[in-house]
Every structure is written in C-alpha cells, then in structure tokens.
Amino acid sequence: MKESNFIYLYNGTWEDLLKLIFWLLKEKRKPLQIMEEIKYENNLLSSPFKPVIDPKILTFKKNISKEVLKISYYVFLSSEKEKELIIYYFLLNSLKYQKEVIYMRNLKCVNKALAVSKRVSREAHKWKGFLRFKEMQNQFFYAEFNADNNILGILANHFTKRLPKENWVIKDEGRDILCIYDQTRLYFLEGKDIQLDLNLNTKEKNTEELWKSFFKTIAIKERENRKCQQNFMPKKYWQNILEMEGEK
Numbered sequence: 001m002k003e004s005n006f007i008y009l010y011n012g013t014w015e016d017l018l019k020l021i022f023w024l025l026k027e028k029r030k031p032l033q034i035m036e037e038i039k040y041e042n043n044l045l046s047s048p049f050k051p052v053i054d055p056k057i058l059t060f061k062k063n064i065s066k067e068v069l070k071i072s073y074y075v076f077l078s079s080e081k082e083k084e085l086i087i088y089y090f091l092l093n094s095l096k097y098q099k100e101v102i103y104m105r106n107l108k109c110v111n112k113a114l115a116v117s118k119r120v121s122r123e124a125h126k127w128k129g130f131l132r133f134k135e136m137q138n139q140f141f142y143a144e145f146n147a148d149n150n151i152l153g154i155l156a157n158h159f160t161k162r163l164p165k166e167n168w169v170i171k172d173e174g175r176d177i178l179c180i181y182d183q184t185r186l187y188f189l190e191g192k193d194i195q196l197d198l199n200l201n202t203k204e205k206n207t208e209e210l211w212k213s214f215f216k217t218i219a220i221k222e223r224e225n226r227k228c229q230q231n232f233m234p235k236k237y238w239q240n241i242l243e244m245e246g247e248k
Contacts, residue, residue, distance in 0.1 A: 005032075009050040010084075012036040014076050019053045021088050022060040025095065034084035064091060065099035074117035077150045086112050123147055124154040131155065133168060137199045141168040146236070152179055156186050169196065 008024065008031045010016040017034075024031055033046070040048055061069065072087045080086065089109035094101040104110045133141040141163070145155075152172045156179040159168065164183065171178040176191035 005046050006049040007033045007035055007040060007046050009035055009037045009040060009048050012038060014073060015058070017076060017084060017087070018061070019055065019057055020051070021084075021091055022057045023051055023053045024088065025092060026057065026060070031085065031088065033082075034088065064094055067099060068094045068101060071102070071113055071117040074120040075113050077154070078116045078120050079149050080116050083116065086116065120149045120151065123149055124151040124158075127151060127155055128158050131159075131170070133163075135201055135203065136197060137201045138197055139167070139201070141166055142171075142196070142198060143168070144171040144173050146174045147172065150175065152177060152188070155179075156181070156188075160186065 008020060010020045020034065037048075037050065042048075064072075068091070072090060075083050075087050075090070086109060090101070090113040093104065093107055093110060097104055101107075101110060102114065105114070127145055127147060131143045131145055133143045135141055150172070152170065152175075155170055159170065160181060163181075167182055169178055169180050171191065178189055178191055178194070180187040180189065180194075
C-alpha cells in the first residue's frame with residue numbers, strides 16, 4: 001500500500017504525538033492523517049502505521065521555541081478535528097521560520113493553530129474565574145465543570161498555586177476525568193476508577209443557602225436583562241454555578 005494511504009497512529013498523549021511528529025519531520029514524511037489508536041477503525045482504503053520511535057527524538061524540541069510548543073500544546077488540548085495535522089504543519093513551518101512563525105498568518109496552518117490555541121486559552125481563563133469549589137464532609141473541596149476543550153490540566157496547575165494548602169478534586173464531567181490534589185502532587189484519573197463522597201458539610205450547606213438567598217434578594221426583577229447576563233456569563237456555564245441552579 002502507498003505511504004500516502006497510511007494513517008499514522010499515536011497513543012493519545014501529548015508526548016507520544018510529539019515523538020510521532022518529530023519522527024515524521026525527521027523522515028521528511030507528509031502525513032494525510034494522524035489519529036489516536038483508540039479512534040482508528042479498519043477500512044480497505046487505508047492502513048494503520050505506528051512506527052517504533054526512539055524516545056531520544058524528543059531532544060528535537062530544542063529546535064522549537066517554547067512559545068511555539070505552548071501554542072501546539074493548546075491545539076492538542078482542543079476538540080478541533082484533525083488537530084494533529086494542524087500541529088504537524090505548524091511545527092514544520094516553525095523549523096523554517098523559527099519563533100517568527102507566529103507572525104506568518106498568511107500560512108493557513110499558522111493562522112489555524114493560533115486561532116485554536118487562543119480559543120482554548122480563553123475557555124481556560126473563563127473557567128479559572130467561574131469554577132466553584134464546595135467543601136465536603138471529609139474536608140476536601142470539590143468542583144466540577146463541562147468544557148468544550150480538554151482544559152483540566154490547565155485548571156489543575158492554576159489551582160495548585162491558588163490553593164496549595166488544601167485538598168481538592170476537580171472533575172471534567174463531559175470527559176469523566178478528574179484531578180486530585182493532596183497538598184503535595186496531582187493525580188489524574190478516570191471517573192470510573194474512583195468513588196467520591198460528595199456530601200456537603202453543614203457549614204457548606206448553610207453558606208450555599210445564604211448565598212442563594214442573597215443573590216435573589218439583591219436582584220431587581222424590573223431590571224432583569226437575560227441577554228446582557230448571558231454576555232457576561234454564557235448559558236453553558238450555568239449548570240455548574242450555584243446561583244443559576246434551576247435556570248433554563
């Protein structure tokens with residue numbers, strides 16, 4: 001089968017994708033498709049190919065600027081279709097233009113990479129402000145969210161700095177993955193692998209009731225403007241925000 005019919009596979013991690021892309025660049029191959037192994041389905045028109053790659057190939061990163069790598073990583077976290085190819089061509093051009101590649105917006109792959117990366121960054125920034133922690137009976141704090149992109153890692157790194165002396169859990173409900181922090185390190189697990197006691201402690205229950213009461217009390221019904229409200233707080237965030245419970 002022709003090389004052009006190959007679907008290059010990786011295990012779904014950022015590190016494995018980088019190894020594959022660096023190998024493709026080194027071998028001067030231009031893939032038509034790169035895909036996670038778990039998503040591949042057999043067909044007669046293509047052939048899966050997962051090369052054995054020396055981990056030392058990651059030293060190739062020294063040829064890529066930190067800013068370019070960060071943009072590429074944010075693209076990887078996105079829900080964008082064919083994000084792997086976007087990253088491949090972005091890194092390919094970064095070898096030619098070095099760190100100046102981010103100014104080459106006339107290149108479709110660069111423009112796309114920057115746009116997707118910005119979208120992920122914006123969503124992560126919003127959730128840093130919207131995420132609400134609740135104190136549970138076993139004295140850990142719990143928060144959950146639903147996001148378009150896989151930003152759990154970004155949020156986890158943010159809150160290790162904001163809440164370094166607390167035990168907390170953050171769950172991405174849509175992807176059923178969660179992060180646990182024990183004041184020392186982070187653990188990432190699938191939801192099916194752990195059962196959490198999500199009973200609020202008495203103090204938290206009282207605080208929630210007081211907050212909802214306060215929120216309703218200060219509201220002026222005659223000045224209610226849902227359109228304006230949604231501009232500041234889009235509806236997709238409502239299901240994870242206490243004061244919006246029961247709203248549609």
